[in-house]
Every structure is written in C-alpha cells, then in structure tokens.
Amino acid sequence: METKLITCPNAEQTIVGYIDGNLSTDDRISFERHMASCQVCRTIERELRMTQTLLRTLPSVEPRQDFEARLAARIADVKLKPSPWWMRVWLPSYVKPARRRHVAIPVVAVASVVASLGFVYVSRVPTVKTGAVQTAAASDETAVLSELANQHHAASATQSLGDTSGVVVVASDMATGGSW
C-alpha cells in the first residue's frame, strides 16, 4: 500500500476532507499518521472541527405562514405582463382563477390593453422585446387575452400595480446560468 506524504502547505483539501469524512481509507490513515507528528495540522484540524460544530448550532428558520399567498399574488402580477406562452396558460392552483368569460373582447380593446401593458413593460424593462409577443398575441389568443384583460381590470381595482420592482421579468442568465 502506497503511503502518501502530506506536506502542510498542501493539506487544506485533506483537512477539509478529513473533517467532513470524505477521504478514502488510505488517505484518512495517512493523514492521521501525519497529524500524529505535526502539531500545526493537529491544531488546525481541531479548531476547524469546533468551528463547524459552532456553525451547526445556528437555529433553523422558516418562511412566514402566508408565503404561498404572497407568492401567488406576485405571480399573478407577473402574469399581467406580456410573457412567454407557458406563463399565460396556467397558474399555481393557489392562485384563484379570474372569472372565466370566454366572450371575445373587441379586437381594438384587446389591442389597447396589450399596448398599454406593453408600454408599462417596456418602460420598466427596456431590454425586453415585446413586438413578437404582441404579434403572436394578436393572432389566435384572444381568449387568453380577454382573461388577461379581465385580470388586469380586476387587479387594478384591488391592488397597486405600481411596485413591480422586485418582480422579474426573465433575466435568463440569472435564472438558469452562470457561476459566480
């Protein structure tokens, strides 16, 4: 069996692995042998283990009881903006669906709602393209849009739409991507 020599300057990953129980049996035995003759590593190992123990004494915390209700409200708000198709066809079940009235709203009215939403959208999030969304929306999604319009009016009556600063619109690199 090969015995690896661990020199102190290279030991940090070994010490972490040792404390966390992630070393192979051979590496663990080698490191224990090294610690037996190395005061420095022994001290570091002991202090870091105690530090870990302290960290694990932090109490658990839980989100507020009304977390889902507030999330639903924010998602409903997001839905009022022109958005990818999958956002417009479903909502979490705890979002109360708006009254479904599949009566087509006159195209002009729909267009003006779309335009005004689009305007708000653009003014808040200058980088997002809305043209494609509006074009797609105008063609075959009148029913969805009428519901959107209903929700918009309902929401306007009961809540402020002004503060959407924290609400998203997809920053896809943030949402899906890169390391930091």
Place this chain on the structure above:
Amino acid sequence: MHQDAELIARCQRADASAFDAIVARYKTKIYHYLYRMTGNAEDADDLTQEVFIRMYTNIGKFRAEASLSTWLFRIAGNLAVDRFRRTKNSRRLVTSLDAPIQVGEEEASRDVPDMSMAPEVLVGRRELADHIESALAKLPAKLRSAVILFDVEGMSYDEIAGVEGIPLGTVKSRIFNARVALRDSLRPYLETE
C-alpha cells in the same frame, strides 16, 4: 430526484399542482439558505419568492436531465449576490428583533422547568448565534455560500460544485478558507485544550 423530474415534467405540461408541490418541497430549504446568505428575514423572504417566480417564468427552459435542487439553489445564490451588490451597507445582519420563527427558540420559550431553558442560557445562545451570523457576514459571498451549503444545508461537495459551477477542488478550498476565517472571528468561542 426522480420525483423532482416528474414534478418538472408535470409543470411543463401546465399542471399547477406540481408547481405547488415544488414550492412546498423547497421553500424552507431555499429560505434557510437565503436567510444565512443575506442575514435577514426580509431579504430572505423576498428573494425566496423571487426564486420561485423565476422558476415559474423559466420552467419551459428547464432541461429534464438537470437537477431541480441545483437549479433552484443556483438561482438563489445569484440573487443573493446580486442583492449584496445593490444594497451594500444597508440593514444586513440585523436579526435580533424581526427574526422569523426560530425553531429552537420556539420550543425554548415555552414554560419548561429545564435549566437549559434558563434565561441566561437562552441569552447566551442568542448571543452566540448573533456572533456566528456576523462572522458569516464578513465572509466573501463565495466562501459563505460554500460553507452554508455544506454545513447548514447538508449538501455534498458534488452538489455544491453543481450549484456554484466550480470544480470539486475549488469547493474544498472555499470550505476550508471559510472555516479558517470563521474560526478567526469566533476564536473566543472555541474551547481551548
């Protein structure tokens, strides 16, 4: 894992109950991570909501082979870092009065004739937690995230590597460096031999 994949697939087929199930499953873990990252309940709450809103708006882009947990924690980590950049010296790590339900103390506050629940012990515990929290706050976000994911969230090195998008060796270095810095901040609380 398997269950996550199924929930995601159902979400992508517009099954709203699957979205609810994912929220129920992950909200406490994500909140806890963000609470430890930001040091305050208000930001943690806001950002946890933001994580699920982003999941909701991006669900169509999610690839079936990816891990939902990794994806959610990655969004959360990015949001936390972004929040730091925007509110550098604001009310971070003010945790005493508006702290959320602290499970340990919830029990502790009941009338139990047990000396470990004596006021001075509780004050000591609160004080220790405050010190640990401010020690965490002093860490660079990358180190803080690694050590929280491991020691608080109980993730494996591999999972952390996935969340942070870094090699395994870097995960170990970050955890090591984080613990060294925490040890230095918390030295008064370390027992001496």
